[in-house]
Amino acid sequence: MFTTNHVRFQLSAEMNLLKPYQKTLQFSTLTSFAPPPTAPDVHLVGKAITILKRHHLINLDPLSTQFTPQSASYLLLQAQSDKTLILSFINWARRRPFFDLQCSCLSLHILTRFKLYKTAQIIAEDVAINTRADENGDLVFTRLKDTYSDCNSSSAVIDLLVKSYSNLKLVKRGLNTIHLAISHGYMPGVLSYNAVLDAIIRSSEPIKVAEEMYLHMIRTGVSPNVFTYNILIRGFCGVRDLEKGLGFFAEMQKNGCLPNVVTYNTLIDAYCKSRRLDDAFKLFKTMPNKDLEPNLISYNVILNGLAREGRMNETDEVLEEMKHKRIIPDEVTYNTLVNGYCKEGNFHQALVLHDEMTRNGLSPNVITYTSLINSMCKARNLHRAMELLEQMRVRKLFPNARTYTTLIDGFSQQGFMDEAYKLLDEMKKKGFSPSIVTYNTLINGHTVNGKMEDALGVVDDMSKTGLTPDVVSYSTIITGFCRNQELDRAYETISQMVAKGVLPDTITYSSLIKGLCDQRKLTEACDVFQQMLRNGLPPDECTYTALINAYCVEGDTVNALHLHDEMLKKGLLPDVVTYSVLINGLSKKARTLEAKQILFKLYYDNGVPDDVTYETLIENCGNMEAKSVVALIKGFCMKGLMNEADKVFDKMLQRKEEPGEAVYNVMIHGHCKGGNLRKSFDLYKKMVSHGFVPHTATIIALIKELIRGEMMVESSEVIENVLRSCRISDGEVAKALVEINHKQGNMDAVFKILSEMAKDGLLPNSGKTAYAQ
Numbered sequence: 111m112f113t114t115n116h117v118r119f120q121l122s123a124e125m126n127l128l129k130p131y132q133k134t135l136q137f138s139t140l141t142s143f144a145p146p147p148t149a150p151d152v153h154l155v156g157k158a159i160t161i162l163k164r165h166h167l168i169n170l171d172p173l174s175t176q177f178t179p180q181s182a183s184y185l186l187l188q189a190q191s192d193k194t195l196i197l198s199f200i201n202w203a204r205r206r207p208f209f210d211l212q213c214s215c216l217s218l219h220i221l222t223r224f225k226l227y228k229t230a231q232i233i234a235e236d237v238a239i240n241t242r243a244d245e246n247g248d249l250v251f252t253r254l255k256d257t258y259s260d261c262n263s264s265s266a267v268i269d270l271l272v273k274s275y276s277n278l279k280l281v282k283r284g285l286n287t288i289h290l291a292i293s294h295g296y297m298p299g300v301l302s303y304n305a306v307l308d309a310i311i312r313s314s315e316p317i318k319v320a321e322e323m324y325l326h327m328i329r330t331g332v333s334p335n336v337f338t339y340n341i342l343i344r345g346f347c348g349v350r351d352l353e354k355g356l357g358f359f360a361e362m363q364k365n366g367c368l369p370n371v372v373t374y375n376t377l378i379d380a381y382c383k384s385r386r387l388d389d390a391f392k393l394f395k396t397m398p399n400k401d402l403e404p405n406l407i408s409y410n411v412i413l414n415g416l417a418r419e420g421r422m423n424e425t426d427e428v429l430e431e432m433k434h435k436r437i438i439p440d441e442v443t444y445n446t447l448v449n450g451y452c453k454e455g456n457f458h459q460a461l462v463l464h465d466e467m468t469r470n471g472l473s474p475n476v477i478t479y480t481s482l483i484n485s486m487c488k489a490r491n492l493h494r495a496m497e498l499l500e501q502m503r504v505r506k507l508f509p510n511a512r513t514y515t516t517l518i519d520g521f522s523q524q525g526f527m528d529e530a531y532k533l534l535d536e537m538k539k540k541g542f543s544p545s546i547v548t549y550n551t552l553i554n555g556h557t558v559n560g561k562m563e564d565a566l567g568v569v570d571d572m573s574k575t576g577l578t579p580d581v582v583s584y585s586t587i588i589t590g591f592c593r594n595q596e597l598d599r600a601y602e603t604i605s606q607m608v609a610k611g612v613l614p615d616t617i618t619y620s621s622l623i624k625g626l627c628d629q630r631k632l633t634e635a636c637d638v639f640q641q642m643l644r645n646g647l648p649p650d651e652c653t654y655t656a657l658i659n660a661y662c663v664e665g666d667t668v669n670a671l672h673l674h675d676e677m678l679k680k681g682l683l684p685d686v687v688t689y690s691v692l693i694n695g696l697s698k699k700a701r702t703l704e705a706k707q708i709l710f711k712l713y714y715d716n717g718v719p720d721d722v723t724y725e726t727l728i729e730n731c732g733n734m735e736a737k738s739v740v741a742l743i744k745g746f747c748m749k750g751l752m753n754e755a756d757k758v759f760d761k762m763l764q765r766k767e768e769p770g771e772a773v774y775n776v777m778i779h780g781h782c783k784g785g786n787l788r789k790s791f792d793l794y795k796k797m798v799s800h801g802f803v804p805h806t807a808t809i810i811a812l813i814k815e816l817i818r819g820e821m822m823v824e825s826s827e828v829i830e831n832v833l834r835s836c837r838i839s840d841g842e843v844a845k846a847l848v849e850i851n852h853k854q855g856n857m858d859a860v861f862k863i864l865s866e867m868a869k870d871g872l873l874p875n876s877g878k879t880a881y882a883q
Contacts, residue, residue: 417450487520522555592625
């Protein structure tokens with residue numbers, strides 16, 4: 111039977127426990143001026159219980175100033191069997207001055223017994239926050255232990271307290287509470303251990319602490335569950351210890367604990383991040399064997415792995431499987447795909463997915479927009495990049511420092527320095543501090559324009575902001591001086607950077623070597639090359655290409671080929687520029703057989719020529735096979751070098767060679783991607799007039815771009831041509847639908863129907879058909 115004397119005695123003992131903490135704990139009764147404990151006001155408690163039973167909580171407010179911690183504790187004990195009443199009182203009282211640690215502990219016991227865990231968790235976290243001086247949790251545990259029997263409690267209250275500590279990352283208190291509980295005869299459950307393990311993983315504690323806690327859990331006889339193993343696997347995979355994670359994966363199955371989808375997703379993600387994508391796929395494929403269906407997160411993890419490895423061509427199959435299983439892509443799916451295509455350089459597909467994403471009501475994030483803007487800058491389409499920036503603002507997405515730096519770099523690369531500086535000013539006004547990378551883009555912009563004094567001015571500005579120029583800053587300056595044929599100033603800059611503790615790297619040396627080679631100072635360039643090797647810096651493709659070109663210019667093809675072989679031995683793959691200078695050099699020495707051998711090696715190694723090489727490749731190999739010319743055009747189109755593709759295309763026509771269906775398709779696609787819609791449409795008309803049938807994908811891409819470019823007459827002509835080429839008997843209904851939607855301007859429906867017609871074989875895809883007619 112609970113008595114007033116019982117309360118007085120217990121509170122007196124508790125006040126003694128509180129003395130060391132009175133000056134720091136935040137509960138109102140734990141101040142240094144706390145009065146001696148008094149008996150509860152039984153009449154007040156009775157009156158409050160009556161009000162609570164009538165659900166007139168507003169009438170409790172006048173009594174608030176009369177309540178003491180003792181009266182509140184007394185009410186909690188007297189009414190602890192009435193779930194509704196006790197919950198109402200706790201919600202009313204918990205933020206009031208009299209609600210002290212004693213009241214909180216009593217509330218925790220009662221609420222836990224009633225399984226009112228949500229409210230109990232809030233109070234437990236309040237206790238954790240308001241007892242910061244209780245570093246080890248001794249005081250709170252003692253108070254909880256002393257009130258345990260008064261409320262017919264269970265060890266679930268220990269789990270709750272430990273979970274509250276863990277939620278707040280108070281690992282030390284959580285661990286100590288478990289040890290205190292065991293030492294006093296209580297048995298914390300698996301929930302306590304899982305909570306502490308999760309807190310350890312989320313905190314800065316070493317991962318071995320989690321493993322030790324797991325072993326302690328096993329020793330005390332607590333059986334781990336699937337959540338335990340998932341936490342451990344996530345923790346070890348998070349610190350890149352995949353093998354340890356796989357060890358727990360094997361152990362859980364050995365112990366009869368079945369993995370769930372979360373387990374698989376964590377391990378699949380870890381495989382992907384460890385660049386073991388094939389192993390990730392293998393594990394992914396085993397899920398159905400365990401009666402587990404991959405969810406949206408599973409597919410997003412796989413797609414992210416493919417994007418990270420540049421295997422975007424495999425994403426279509428994954429998306430098709432998602433569609434078959436009716437798993438709808440979300441923002442993460444689209445953002446992953448858009449970023450992947452941007453990284454791969456497939457800007458057209460990235461933009462198509464971006465548009466599809468927004469049509470489906472999904473929002474690209476800042477990272478995705480920044481990737482798209484970066485892609486547009488690389489494609490030298492600054493107008494579209496600024497359009498995307500404006501879209502961000504309309505969607506209430508704020509550009510970050512990387513977004514601004516990307517745009518500044520894009521404008522600087524093309525020499526639009528005024529616009530670059532406007533963006534820099536906007537960046538500063540928005541509260542972002544330009545980084546070394548930002549300043550380096552400006553330095554590069556000035557050096558590209560040959561304005562070296564302006565570039566040096568940026569270095570001074572950088573230093574004034576407290577940033578120290580790095581090896582990229584100096585290397586860019588050196589490249590600029592070499593480009594301007596100011597080798598003395600390039601050497602002077604190297605001396606300055608070394609004096610400031612910045613050591614030259616491979617790019618620095620390569621820039622200097624190229625500068626020397628350009629001025630035909632080959633002997634000096636070779637000396638710098640040897641110095642580079644002595645300093646332990648590995649030459650790269652640019653270093654070798656500069657020297658090979660220099661030897662070819664001097665007519666020394668023997669040494670040029672020697673350096674080419676040396677490249678291969680060092681595992682460096684010559685690019686098309688390297689091959690171009692070699693072919694050119696060999697051709698000038700009448701070594702045409704070797705030149706052609708190198709040319710065909712270039713094709714079979716899937717090298718893609720650029721604007722430096724096409725003249726050499728075409729002019730010096732006049733009897734090139736038609737398939738090689740087609741490969742060359744495809745390569746240019748893939749890189750977005752449409753001017754070069756046009757020149758090769760024209761060269762074919764001059765040689766009286768008729769471009770085939772594949773050439774027309776790739777050229778139309780390439781010009782669509784590059785935004786030259788007039789050229790795309792002209793090529794389309796020429797293709798049709800020569801009796802060739804554009805591929806369905808080409809047609810749909812062309813129509814989309816023509817409509818986007820508001821070339822409605824041209825788009826209508828293409829659509830009408832498509833309809834004339836359909837098989838009338840099978841496609842009549844589909845044709846009618848296309849015509850109706852086209853007239854109504856419902857182009858999304860047109861595209862969908864055309865796609866379905868293509869799948870059903872109602873559109874011509876090859877050969878010469880009614881298109882020509």
